[in-house]
Amino acid sequence: MSAALAPEGKTFYIETFGCQMNVHDSEKVAGVLMARGYRPVDSHQEADIILYNTCSIREKAAQKVFSRLGAFRKARSAENKIVGVLGCVAQQEGERFFERAPQVSLVCGSASYAQLPELLAQLESGNRRVTGLDLDTEDCFETEFTRRDNPFRAYLTIIEGCDQRCAFCVVPMTRGPERSRPGAKILAECRRLLDGGYTEIQILGQIVNAWQDPSPARWSFAELLARIAELRGLRRVRFTTSHPRYFTPEIVQAIDSHPVLCDQIHLPVQAGCTEVLARMLRGYSREEYLEKIHCIRAARRAISLSTDIIVGFCGESEEDFEQTVSLMAEVEYDQVFSFKFSPRPNTAALGFVDTVPEEEKARRLALLQEAQRQIQIRRNAALVGQTLEVLVEGYQVRLGQAVGRTTSNRVLNFPGKPADVGRYLNVKVTSAGPNSLVGERIGD
Ligand code: 5AD
Numbered sequence: 428m429s430a431a432l433a434p435e436g437k438t439f440y441i442e443t444f445g446c447q448m449n450v451h452d453s454e455k456v457a458g459v460l461m462a463r464g465y466r467p468v469d470s471h472q473e474a475d476i477i478l479y480n481t482c483s484i485r486e487k488a489a490q491k492v493f494s495r496l497g498a499f500r501k502a503r504s505a506e507n508k509i510v511g512v513l514g515c516v517a518q519q520e521g522e523r524f525f526e527r528a529p530q531v532s533l534v535c536g537s538a539s540y541a542q543l544p545e546l547l548a549q550l551e552s553g554n555r556r557v558t559g560l561d562l563d564t565e566d567c568f569e570t571e572f573t574r575r576d577n578p579f580r581a582y583l584t585i586i587e588g589c590d591q592r593c594a595f596c597v598v599p600m601t602r603g604p605e606r607s608r609p610g611a612k613i614l615a616e617c618r619r620l621l622d623g624g625y626t627e628i629q630i631l632g633q634i635v636n637a638w639q640d641p642s643p644a645r646w647s648f649a650e651l652l653a654r655i656a657e658l659r660g661l662r663r664v665r666f667t668t669s670h671p672r673y674f675t676p677e678i679v680q681a682i683d684s685h686p687v688l689c690d691q692i693h694l695p696v697q698a699g700c701t702e703v704l705a706r707m708l709r710g711y712s713r714e715e716y717l718e719k720i721h722c723i724r725a726a727r728r729a730i731s732l733s734t735d736i737i738v739g740f741c742g743e744s745e746e747d748f749e750q751t752v753s754l755m756a757e758v759e760y761d762q763v764f765s766f767k768f769s770p771r772p773n774t775a776a777l778g779f780v781d782t783v784p785e786e787e788k789a790r791r792l793a794l795l796q797e798a799q800r801q802i803q804i805r806r807n808a809a810l811v812g813q814t815l816e817v818l819v820e821g822y823q824v825r826l827g828q829a830v831g832r833t834t835s836n837r838v839l840n841f842p843g844k845p846a847d848v849g850r851y852l853n854v855k856v857t858s859a860g861p862n863s864l865v866g867e868r869i870g871d
Contacts, residue, residue, distance in 0.1 A: 445482025
């Protein structure tokens, strides 16, 4: 591997699409580039290397990179630049990318990011086209170079890839097999983050609770959470995304015993009807999912719940859909991310008949979103009068408002000052909408 540094003054720009794992992967890629002497810039016009970190979860997301590349090809500024594509569409399309977009010279999936320094060295030494597409890996993307974009909340990946085979989902094909990082390495990274001034850590994995300590210590995911929570200097820990199949009562017990573990769980249900869940190959029934919810609701602290839902999956009847709406009414989520089913390459569902017409998918989506809006209006209104601790994440100059986030992951705006950013403050809720709260500061 060449250790040569980038030619002097070379710059790069990364645009990221999709999930938090992608956002964090881009932070690590940026770190690797900077360690090689590249300088980050804020726009593709200024950059010598342009990287798109892509998302392939739904067709619309996957199209974004092609429309970017199309617009870019027409621009005069495109000359003499290195253009690379990373992430899930890179993995999915592989070498075909070079035909669809001839200006691309690097195609690299997330399972090959450990090879990125080598691939960059090949580009620097004049290679026109390089790829990192091997999926058969036991490696995680380990790098000491990470350029974290948020000064308070640090993302930290503990497990990469996915071994589930949900019928709708492209992720196992684009991110490769599950690889867990050793517990001791994770704790050491947390310690470094806290020493560097971060107070909130967000633990990431496609299925974060499928994490299994590969080292002889064999900690469970709940044990890992507890050990992280005991680190000094830490104020908040969140983790995402949990799969219901691996969601154990021990996770709830860990939250109960460690106040720094936030009052928030994201537990995608996808559908409320057992037959649809079986066709989706989710590995649980409606009843089994609801048991997990009851376990969370029985915690000593109120834990806020969010979920992902797909409407219009192959064969979903009107009655099946109504079961999803009734499950939402029963659980009363604090937030729901909902999507129309979109057939994806190389998934089992591609062999099923996509029975629900587009307009019907849209109708179901709108209906579900309105039902959830009403639930959120009610649940947020119940918080008026309460005093909640927020981490102040931003400040809106025009409105003179500080933007805080509660442990339950709600946005709580209040009159504040720029210097509040990064602080933990108590704020009394004075009014509530479906998506955020408004309040006033309590104390000095
Ligand atoms: N169509 C629509 N939504 C999908 N998701 C995953 N695959 C698809 C698909 N083919 C949704 C799921 C998942 C979220 C990240 O995206 O709800 O939890």
